[in-house]
Amino acid sequence: MTETESIVYDVVVVGAGPVGENVADRTRAAGLSTAIVESELIGGECSYWACMPSKALLRPVIARADARRVPGLGHLVQGPLDTAAVLAHRDYEASGWKDDGQVRWLDGIGADLYRGQGRLDGPRRVTVTGPDGVRRVLTARHAVAVCTGTRALLPDLPALADVRPWTSREATSAKAAPGRLIVVGGGVVAVEMATAWQALGSRVTLLVRGKGLLPRMEPFAGELVADALTEAGVDLRTGTSVTSVTRDNGTVVAVTDSGDRIEADEILFATGRVPHTDDIGLDTIGLEPGSWLPVDDSLRVQNSDWLYAVGDVNHRALLTHQGKYQARIAGAAIAARASGVPLLETDPWGAHAATADHDAVPQVVFTDPEAAAVGLSLAEAEAAGHRVRAVDVEFSSVAGAGLYADGYRGRARMIVDLDDETLRGVTFVGPGVGELIHSATIAVVGQVPIDRLWHAVPSYPTISEIWLRLLEAYRG
Template structure:
């Protein structure tokens, strides 16, 4: 028979990924007693199956591609990557899927970790069932924060379970490169994993249902990435859906909607995410299990004065850095309300996640990289803004030519013509991921173009594109 222990805290955090860790950090810094509940590894999806392992896989790929663009160095890096060494470095950055270090960090800030499956069991209450079956009932005086993230969604295809397809988890943790890999999807996970595994020795076929890649960015971003993937040896097939998947004598057999038959050793579905809220007791607080949780700008769930949903589960921006930003906002808001202090909920206030609406940055670590912040041209027009898009060929920037021979890239800024501020910026090209924070500052700060003229880019760097964009805006 299981025993039940009742423990009271100021705050209970459900989920110990980067988002949950940051909520706990902020509430502990404010002096609130905080419990963190985790059913898997402390550090979450980002640390073990997403951001860290994927970027560890991609960094050697991008470094090699950059080196091959430089005479005097290119001849030294013409051979294939050492896949075993790349995978070993990936394992290092995941701590070999052990969370001792992150557990130690939680302990260092004074948060209590409860391992097991946590479920809401009523207002301000979370019941945790541990691996040994022992139950603990955690009550929260001030707030429960749901930070459980998302899971990969697989399509409804007959017999797919028997095929044992890869999701993002298997794609980032595989111990060897499959000889042939089919990747289904055209978004970030699909393009990044196609980039990584092709370079590590896989023959990759990318099946995209839509017309192109990276459809949430400016169209030219997907076009340039598709062109580069094709040149690298990936077979990119757009306008293609999967009709059936089977595994025959160990071989994956894919039949497309056009009747084509593709054989592979593994298949990765990168076709979307769903909230991990199906078994966390939402029904006990009058919420729909498995649903995204709607929140206000302080990340408090609509209609509640104690329940918060932070990170992917609120569907605002499925990005680790944005979830951590939300966590800082939520932690500050919880702490302010707990102390009876005023909540600064106005736009750009200390307790408002305003950037979720206006200034979300993202980098896709393909070759070339694609980076954007704010609204695309189409999004700005759909929102009713009177805008102008200003484009510039990145290859014409001195710093880009020095970065590597044959540099290809493009930049766009979307200008609000009434206020003369930037609503969005997109860069595509080698090395542009390091440019996007300057664009984020310009968009989030609503910096007038007249003031941007005085932000002088260093010469000769790729960031000189800012001057060229401003000149193109002025002269046309």
């Protein structure tokens, strides 16, 4: 017979990825007793199957590409990458898929860790059966925070499970480069993994259902990345859907809607994400299992006074850094409500409002060239009814770009609100632009007027001088 143990905490966090860890950190810092529940590795998707391993795979690719464009250096880096060394460093950055360090960190902040599947069991209750067979009922005095994230969405194709397709997990943790790889999708995971594995020795075929890549960014971002992937040897096919996939004697065969038959050693589906909420007991509190959890700006689930949904699971911004931002907001809101604060600071940019989720979300795509954006694209700004003007400048106009790389190719766009002359969005595409995006984020979040930006003088000669070129183009 399974033993049952009941324990009461101020806060129970379900999911110990970066988001859950940060909720626990903030509530513990506020003096609240906190339990955190995790069924897999502490540190979550980002640490082991997403951000860290993918960037470890991509960093040598981008560094080699940059070096090849530097006069006097390019001839030294013409050979192939040392794939074994790259994979070994990837393993190191993923901590060998062991979470000892993350566990020590949780111990350090004083949060109690429970390993096992956490499930809601009515209001303020979470059950978890641990490896020891004990069923524990964790009751929260103030809040339960669901931080379970998302999992890969696979298409509804016949017998797909028999093919054993890659998702982002397999793509970031593979032990060797497949000789031939099909990548299905046109978003961030698809283009980053196509970039990485092509450079590591795979022959990559990239199948994109839509017209181009990176559809959530400005069109020129996807166009420049597509050009670079094609130049690198990727077989890029747009307007193409997969109608069937089989595996025969180890060979994957994908058939497209045009009747093409493509053979490969592996196939990666990077076709979206779904919320990891199908098995966490949502039905016990009247919510639909497998659904996204809509929240207010304090990250509290709608129509609830105790349930919070933080990170990807609320579908506001599926990015680790944005989820950690939400976690800081949620932790502050939970602590404030627990202490009896009568009115939270939920006005725009208040301490308890995740305002940046609405119109100031930054993102970097680590391809060659990099693509980085924050805020609204031109299409999004116009659809929202803003009176705006797009200002475009090529990086070739910046002396620092030519010093950074011979033949530097890139483009920048800022979206100016014509009513108050602040920025609604900024997009950069080019080598090294990921390090520019925080300046743009500050300008967008701070609603810095153009007249004030004019006095923020960029250092010469750096690629950040693109700001001066954008402002000059706007002023005419």
